[in-house]
Amino acid sequence: MxxxxxxxxxxxxxxxxxxxxxxxxxxxxxxxxxxxxxxxxxxxxxxxxxxxxxxxxxxxxPPAPLSEFEKLQQLQELMQQAIDEIIFGGDL
CATH class of the missing domain: 3.30.56.60 (XkdW-like)
Known part of the structure; x- marks a missing residue:
């Protein structure tokens, strides 16, 4: 144990x-x-x-911790969502 x-x-x-x-x-x-x-x-x-x-x-x-690459990938996806929200006003 x-x-x-x-x-x-x-x-x-x-x-x-x-x-x-x-x-x-x-x-x-x-x-x-x-x-x-x-x-x-x-x-x-x-x-x-x-x-x-x-x-x-x-x-x-517990789930395995994210690798540095996976963390950056998640951050990039969140940033892209924020950019899309600003540009398109949420009307995707």
Missing amino acids: NISEAIQKLFPNAKPGSDKDFLVMDLADGEGQFIAEWNLPDPQPTETELQAAWKEYQLNP
Whole structure:
């Protein structure tokens, strides 16, 4: 299980990392990942809640982030729509 991804499934706006909302660590001692820091106002999720969230994450992973090219392509399309609106007044 990827605890960080499971937490993100439970708390989509939580920011992982040191000095953030939570920190997940693995000491490479065979024990696996664990929550080293929990700075959210919500209670820290139980192992059962994390397992359920991990299964949900695997069934419904978040969409892959857009590449720089895809971001530029979207921006170009939005700009073209705005230009068309200005030129044609929305009567396309």
